[in-house]
Amino acid sequence: MESAVSIKNLTVNYENVEAIKDINLEIENKDYLAILGPNGGGKSTLLKVILGLIKPSKGEIKIFG
Structure with missing residues (x-):
């Protein structure tokens, strides 16, 4: 089954x-x-990066695929 949200090696810096x-x-x-x-x-910060309101410093986020 495909994940609704997949996050791999996510880092966010301010x-x-x-x-x-x-x-x-x-x-x-x-x-x-x-x-x-x-x-x-x-x-x-996690919710903001999932919603695309801020960009991650590294890593990837996939929404429905």
Whole structure:
């Protein structure tokens, strides 16, 4: 089955700060997902990069394929 979202080796930097480092994630169709973590942990950054609002520093994101 094809993943709804596939993330491989994702890193996001804001200037000199690594917000996300080397994330790998597969979200299958009909999956439920909760993103939990501390303030400043990269939760909003992860959602923004999946939505295409910001560009990753490295890695790839595939939406439905």
